[in-house]
Amino acid sequence: MEAQHKPLLMLRSKVVIVGDAYVGKTAITQMLISSGHNYPKNYLMTTDVDFSVKQIRLPEVNCCVELFLFDCAGQGVFNKLDLNAVHWDNASFVCVVFDVCNRESFQSCGRWLQGVRATRPTAAPMPGVLIGSKADLREGSRAVVDAQEGARFAQENGLAYFEVSAAMSSGVEAPFQHMAQQFHTMYEASMRKAEGLAGVGGF
Amino acid sequence: MDLALEVEGGSLVSASSYDMRHPPENIIDGKDSTFWSTTGGFPQEAIIKLKDTAGVSIQTITTVTTNVRRLEIEKSQGPGASRWEPVYSTVLDDTEGDIQLHSQSVRGVESSHIKIKLTSGWGEHASVHRVSVLGKLTGPVSTSGRPAAYRD
Ligand SMILES: Nc1nc2c(ncn2[C@@H]2O[C@H](COP(=O)(O)OP(=O)(O)OP(=O)(O)O)[C@@H](O)[C@H]2O)c(=O)[nH]1
Ligand SMILES: [Mg+2]
Numbered sequence: 001m002e003a004q005h006k007p008l009l010m011l012r013s014k015v016v017i018v019g020d021a022y023v024g025k026t027a028i029t030q031m032l033i034s035s036g037h038n039y040p041k042n043y044l045m046t047t048d049v050d051f052s053v054k055q056i057r058l059p060e061v062n063c064c065v066e067l068f069l070f071d072c073a074g075q076g077v078f079n080k081l082d083l084n085a086v087h088w089d090n091a092s093f094v095c096v097v098f099d100v101c102n103r104e105s106f107q108s109c110g111r112w113l114q115g116v117r118a119t120r121p122t123a124a125p126m127p128g129v130l131i132g133s134k135a136d137l138r139e140g141s142r143a144v145v146d147a148q149e150g151a152r153f154a155q156e157n158g159l160a161y162f163e164v165s166a167a168m169s170s171g172v173e174a175p176f177q178h179m180a181q182q183f184h185t186m187y188e189a190s191m192r193k194a195e196g197l198a199g200v201g202g203f
Numbered sequence: 204m205d206l207a208l209e210v211e212g213g214s215l216v217s218a219s220s221y222d223m224r225h226p227p228e229n230i231i232d233g234k235d236s237t238f239w240s241t242t243g244g245f246p247q248e249a250i251i252k253l254k255d256t257a258g259v260s261i262q263t264i265t266t267v268t269t270n271v272r273r274l275e276i277e278k279s280q281g282p283g284a285s286r287w288e289p290v291y292s293t294v295l296d297d298t299e300g301d302i303q304l305h306s307q308s309v310r311g312v313e314s315s316h317i318k319i320k321l322t323s324g325w326g327e328h329a330s331v332h333r334v335s336v337l338g339k340l341t342g343p344v345s346t347s348g349r350p351a352a353y354r355d
Contacts, residue, residue: 009222012243013327068244090245092327122325123299183243186327191225193300194238194269194330 009063013183014070015128015176016088018112019097020105021074024133026050027166028097029071032176036169046073049087056180065180088119093179094128096159098150100143101134106150113157127182129162129175130154136165204254206261207231207317207336212254216284216316219247230319230334235267235302238330247321247329250284253314253336260313261338264290265306270326271295274305278314287318297325302332313341 017025026046030038033052050071057064070087094116098105109130117126132150137143147163154161162175207213209231218227218239225240227249241247253259264276275292279285290312295303317336321329 010220010242012220014244065243090323092243122297183327187240187242190270190300190326190328190330191222191240194225194240194332197236197269197302197332 009061011063011065011183011187012068013065013092013179014068014090015093015095015179016070016072016091016116017095017097018072018084018116019074019131020099020102020108020112021045023074023097023099023102023105024164024166025071025074025097028131028133028164028172029069031166031169031172033069036172039166039169045075046071047075048073049084054176056177058180058184061184063184065183067176067180085115085119088116091116091119091126092183094126094159095131095175095179096128097131097133098145099134100132100145100150100163101137103144106145106153109153110157113159125158127179127186128159129178130157130159131175132161132163134165134167135163135171136168204337204339205233205335206253206255206259206338206340207251207334208233208254213336214252216250216252218249220244225330227331230331233333235332238269238332241321241324241329241331243327245321245323245329249319249331249334251317251319251334251336252284253317253338255315255340258313258341259315259338260311260341261309261317261336262311263306263308263335263337264317265304265333265335265337266319267332267334268295268303268305268321268329269298269300269332270324270329271303271321271331272297272325273322275320275322276307277318277320278312279316279318280314282315284316290314290317292322295325300326312338 054067151161164171220242227239229237276290277287
């Protein structure tokens with residue numbers, strides 16, 4: 001018999017995008033949701049949070065993951081971490097962005113990561129990605145954080161590392177594709193687990 | 204009597220997410236082995252219409268779930284189910300994906316619909332295996348003789 005055509009499975013996942021001001025979070029988000037058509041050339045500071053949705057298709061598993069993107073403000077007024085934190089509830093993934101030309105923004109990554117993960121006191125740390133942005137500027141050797149350093153920090157902190165250039169529209173989809181894949185894998189794993197619990201409740 | 208049970212006349216009105224392998228109707232099929240899976244994100248909710256919308260009195264609500272952190276139960280009286288009031292809310296223990304069994308005595312709550320709300324989770328994907336609503340009919344179709352007299 002022919003294999004049945006399975007209907008599409010829709011999953012939903014919240015991603016919070018954090019990192020210092022001016023590192024390129026909004027540029028990455030805008031390029032992602034416009035499929036490379038909308039690069040914000042002029043800096044427009046994000047003041048609170050910008051919310052958008054991106055659907056990522058996973059054809060091999062007949063699934064579509066809707067990523068709910070929370071592009072947060074990086075500008076530091078005193079308790080910005082606290083102010084931002086209201087947007088971090090129930091996040092599935094954290095996306096920490098730094099600018100490869102700005103060492104200070106790289107050094108802030110740990111603080112951003114901690115802040116987001118603190119909203120979810122579970123045993124396993126919240127998964128996510130680390131993005132080194134403005135990778136196009138590596139050409140002119142203006143970069144001060146190299147890829148190995150980025151990858152090492154990511155690995156030590158349970159993140160996957162990606163380099164992106166929003167300006168060149170290069171590598172923008174990859175980190176989000178990665179999170180969508182991982183989300184589907186996690187979903188299937190928790191379904192297998194729940195299926196294995198048959199009869200345990202038994203009241 | 205479990206007033207939510209499908210075979211008793213309970214029905215599922217709506218749910219906030221859907222995977223055809225684990226549909227929301229599994230909440231009221233009377234089995235702990237089948238479940239409704241939430242496909243990501245919180246809050247999530249499902250609405251159950253109870254056996255007899257004319258009038259029931261609920262004594263105990265039992266939920267069988269996994270990965271739920273905050274659980275809220277709300278009630279609504281009347282066929283439209285347009286106004287919701289809280290019945291109780293609780294924070295369940297982190298069982299790392301194992302079954303969370305929670306029972307709450309509600310002492311004669313009157314309601315035609317029950318909403319189960321999963322406000323937050325311990326894991327990405329919560330599952331609801333069963334919602335049992337133990338109670339009595341108080342409406343005119345009750346066979347107890349003095350239906351309206353039942354007030355805890
Ligand atoms: N060369 C280069 N410049 C970029 C790139 N991405 C963003 N920029 C520029 O960097 C500046 C800041 O970008 P934004 O995306 O607004 O930065 P942000 O992280 O959202 O900043 P806040 O909203 O203040 O937190 C803008 O002027 C962008 O044009 C890139 O890939 N390459
Ligand atoms: Mg911004």
